[in-house]
Amino acid sequence: xxxxxxxxxxxxxxxxxxxxxxxxxxxxxxxxxxxxxxxxxxxxxxxxxxxxxxxxxxxxxxxxxxxxxxxxxxxxxxxxxxxxxxxxxxxxxxxxxxxxxxxxxxxxxxxxxxxxxxxxxxxxxxxxxxxxxxxxxxxxxxxxxxxxxxxxxxxxxxxxxxxxxxxxxxxxxxxxxxxxxxxxxxxxxxxxxxxxxxxxxxxxxxxxxxxxxxxxxxxxxxxxxxxxxxxxxxxxxxxxxxxxxxxxxxxxxxxxxxxxxxxxxxxxxxxxxxxxxxxxxxxxxxxxxxxxxxxxxxxxxxxxxxxxxxxxxxxxxxxxxxxxxxxxxxxxxxxxxxxxxxxxxxxxxxxxxxxxxxxxxxxxxxxxxxxxxxxxxxxxxxxxxxxxxxxxxxxxxxxxxxxxxxxxxxxxxxxxxxxxxxxxxxxxxxxxxxxx
Amino acid sequence: xxxxxxxxxxxxxxxxxxxxxxxxxxxxxxxxxxxxxxxxxxxxxxxxxxxxxxxxxxxxxxxxxxxxxxxxxxxxxxxxxxxxxxxxxxxxxxxxxxxxxxxxxxxxxxxxxxxxxxxxxxxxxxxxxxxxxxxxxxxxxxxxxxxxxxxxxxxxxxxxxxxxxxxxxxxxxxxxxxxxxxxxxxxxxxxxxxxxxxxxxxxxxxxxxxxxxxxxxxxxxxxxxxxxxxxxxxxxxxxxxxxxxxxxxxxxxx
Ligand SMILES: Nc1ncnc2c1ncn2[C@@H]1O[C@H](COP(=O)(O)OP(=O)(O)OP(=O)(O)O)[C@@H](O)[C@H]1O
Ligand SMILES: [Mg+2]
Numbered sequence: 001x002x003x004x005x006x007x008x009x010x011x012x013x014x015x016x017x018x019x020x021x022x023x024x025x026x027x028x029x030x031x032x033x034x035x036x037x038x039x040x041x042x043x044x045x046x047x048x049x050x051x052x053x054x055x056x057x058x059x060x061x062x063x064x065x066x067x068x069x070x071x072x073x074x075x076x077x078x079x080x081x082x083x084x085x086x087x088x089x090x091x092x093x094x095x096x097x098x099x100x101x102x103x104x105x106x107x108x109x110x111x112x113x114x115x116x117x118x119x120x121x122x123x124x125x126x127x128x129x130x131x132x133x134x135x136x137x138x139x140x141x142x143x144x145x146x147x148x149x150x151x152x153x154x155x156x157x158x159x160x161x162x163x164x165x166x167x168x169x170x171x172x173x174x175x176x177x178x179x180x181x182x183x184x185x186x187x188x189x190x191x192x193x194x195x196x197x198x199x200x201x202x203x204x205x206x207x208x209x210x211x212x213x214x215x216x217x218x219x220x221x222x223x224x225x226x227x228x229x230x231x232x233x234x235x236x237x238x239x240x241x242x243x244x245x246x247x248x249x250x251x252x253x254x255x256x257x258x259x260x261x262x263x264x265x266x267x268x269x270x271x272x273x274x275x276x277x278x279x280x281x282x283x284x285x286x287x288x289x290x291x292x293x294x295x296x297x298x299x300x301x302x303x304x305x306x307x308x309x310x311x312x313x314x315x316x317x318x319x320x321x322x323x324x325x326x327x328x329x330x331x332x333x334x335x336x337x338x339x340x341x342x343x344x345x346x347x348x349x350x351x352x353x354x355x356x357x358x359x360x361x362x363x364x365x366x367x368x369x370x371x372x373x374x375x376x377x378x379x380x381x382x383x384x385x386x387x388x389x390x391x392x393x394x395x396x397x398x399x400x401x402x403x404x405x406x407x408x409x410x411x412x413x414x415x416x417x418x419x420x421x422x423x424x425x426x427x428x429x430x431x432x433x434x435x436x
Numbered sequence: 437x438x439x440x441x442x443x444x445x446x447x448x449x450x451x452x453x454x455x456x457x458x459x460x461x462x463x464x465x466x467x468x469x470x471x472x473x474x475x476x477x478x479x480x481x482x483x484x485x486x487x488x489x490x491x492x493x494x495x496x497x498x499x500x501x502x503x504x505x506x507x508x509x510x511x512x513x514x515x516x517x518x519x520x521x522x523x524x525x526x527x528x529x530x531x532x533x534x535x536x537x538x539x540x541x542x543x544x545x546x547x548x549x550x551x552x553x554x555x556x557x558x559x560x561x562x563x564x565x566x567x568x569x570x571x572x573x574x575x576x577x578x579x580x581x582x583x584x585x586x587x588x589x590x591x592x593x594x595x596x597x598x599x600x601x602x603x604x605x606x607x608x609x610x611x612x613x614x615x616x617x618x619x620x621x622x623x624x625x626x627x628x629x630x631x632x633x634x635x636x637x638x639x640x641x642x643x644x645x646x647x648x649x650x651x652x653x654x655x656x657x658x659x660x661x662x663x664x665x666x667x668x669x670x671x672x673x674x675x676x677x678x679x680x681x682x683x684x685x686x687x688x689x690x
Contacts, residue, residue, distance in 0.1 A: 383524075383526075385524045386524055386526045388486060388487075388508065388524075389520070389523070389524045389526065389578075390526070390529075390534070390538075391485075391507075391508040391509045391512070392484050392485075392508055392509075392511075392512055392518055392520075393512055393534070393535075393538040393594065393598065394509050394512035394513040394538050394541045394542045394545070394598070395509060395534075395537055395538055395541055396509050396541065397507075397508075397509065399537070399541075400509075403529050403534070403537070404526070404528075404529070406528065406529070407526065407527060407528025407529045407577075408528065410528040411528070
């Protein structure tokens with residue numbers, strides 16, 4: 001990477017302009033890590049297949065603060081998830097939370113939405129201090145440290161105890177790469193109190209034709225008996241690259257359900273970490289990548305079972321066409337205390353082209369004896385028998401293939417429990433598959 | 437309607453069909469019988485266009501067109517229908533959507549507008565009654581978890597919906613209980629018209645009691661070794677294949 005000096009200057013400037021005591025400390029520590037380790041390279045085991053440092057042959061810069069223009073508003077309109085009138089719609093512009101573009105529709109008794117800096121100056125200070133930056137102890141690489149070095153303009157969400165939030169939170173990330181190669185680094189901390197229920201979806205859009213790199217970190221704490229659904233929809237341009245970490249800490253008997261859907265994009269790396277910090281949790285992780293062109297999507301999941309009696313199930317599916325690349329790496333750790341862990345993992349893939357590639361790798365690290373763990377991985381083609389059957393009824397080959405791809409995707413789409421979002425993604429997938 | 441001339445076909449380098457000749461005129465019902473492994477399903481697959489089967493010699497005309505030049509889907513849209521011996525299960529694809537797509541693809545091929553939802557539903561209802569199949573099966577994924585008999589009934593339902601010129605029914609009777617056999621056979625009979633031809637592949641006389649064939653052929657080791665009228669089937673039922681195959685095997689050994 002070429003512009004170390006740029007980041008140094010920006011770092012010093014930020015430390016001066018936003019001298020928040022808590023943040024300056026976290027930033028400093030992480031900027032040291034970043035300076036020491038630089039960006040991940042293929043030599044690092046966890047980054048073996050995803051060469052993000054190659055993207056940084058271009059000089060990425062942070063975007064300056066921007067006026068809200070009709071252009072921005074109409075771009076926002078393009079990725080809005082319709083069908084849920086009272087959804088809370090939060091917008092990040094170039095990696096910074098924008099209260100003025102956002103619409104919080106739930107009352108404060110159900111949902112607290114604050115800029116991260118304001119949260120630090122409020123009664124939530126202790127919570128933020130305790131939980132912000134927890135992901136750094138799991139992911140120590142330079143790109144994660146780069147996000148943390150520049151925490152500024154972040155978002156804090158708090159769901160009070162027992163609140164069954166009726167209306168979901170949608171987060172839209174807009175990055176403007178109209179004038180320059182833009183680096184956006186969204187940061188958020190979400191605290192879901194005991195017995196609360198919370199549904200969240202995120203999606204991304206890049207404007208303009210320069211390259212955009214989104215480097216996002218989101219930390220979610222799920223307290224006892226709380227329930228969280230988390231959805232990520234990635235359908236951005238080929239110039240839109242992304243590394244993101246979603247770091248979820250589960251307390252006793254909590255329930256987490258996630259779906260990551262990747263369609264179009266450039267080079268994308270998704271880290272999804274689940275830390276079982278108490279017993280009796282239930283976790284369901286689903287992924288679906290339908291890739292073509294040169295899109296590269298690398299899904300890394302990590303479940304750290306530290307305490308007993310946790311159940312987790314993962315199903316990641318992908319289809320790779322053209323010269324696309326799909327990677328799944330699922331790591332399951334079962335610590336000595338985590339007896340009676342049940343952890344299942346399965347990755348199913350379809351390779352449609354000789355230029356495409358698929359890598360799927362389970363990593364089981366089991367240090368307890370009374371556990372049930374399994375993993376499975378398949379890479380195949382579309383079912384020839386099924387294709388023949390459909391064609392023998394007069395359905396042309398290309399359409400028959402699309403039908404089978406929809407069928408392949410269906411059980412993951414079914415896992416999107418938020419109905420308007422499910423409709424939205426069905427439409428995206430339909431358009432995505434019929435364009436080709 | 438269908439004219440098969442000296443068809444030879446290989447699968448995985450092995451010759452399975454060794455010179456088949458068969459003429460089917462509009463409205464005729466032909467039955468093909470023959471021991472296991474004689475090549476009956478292979479013949480059906482060659483006609484439907486299955487890609488693993490390589491035709492090395494011969495020609496097939498279907499309504500005057502060179503059938504072997506057509507893609508699988510074009511054969512279907514020209515009006516050829518194969519009811520499979522082992523219908524495949526396709527999880528995730530709804531039977532109704534699939535049949536709608538198939539009906540409309542055929543209409544498109546014929547230069548017709550797609551059916552609107554109301555007309556499609558009306559057609560479905562009518563044909564469902566004809567083959568006595570319930571809505572609950574059709575709202576499930578294609579053949580997924582269907583019993584053997586339900587799968588066969590679904591094949592005949594699709595035949596009813598697609599209104600083919602030529603239907604090849606590969607052991608549609610096997611795996612059916614007595615009532616289901618009667619229902620399926622009645623369905624097929626209702627689909628008989630003066631210009632729709634049917635090629636029945638079967639092991640059992642019982643089906644032919646319901647659907648009276650005009651001709652019966654015996655396929656053995658890749659050739660049609662005997663043809664006759666429906667009385668031939670009765671004779672086979674009584675005597676087995678030996679009385680035909682023995683003389684063939686002997687003459688082959690000479
Ligand atoms: N895909 C294939 N690969 C290898 N051999 C095949 C294949 N398909 C058919 N055969 C062989 O060709 C021969 C004829 O098979 P076919 O299925 O046509 O018989 P059939 O007359 O329909 O038998 P049945 O009455 O049991 O249905 C058999 O020996 C079979 O093993
Ligand atoms: Mg057969």
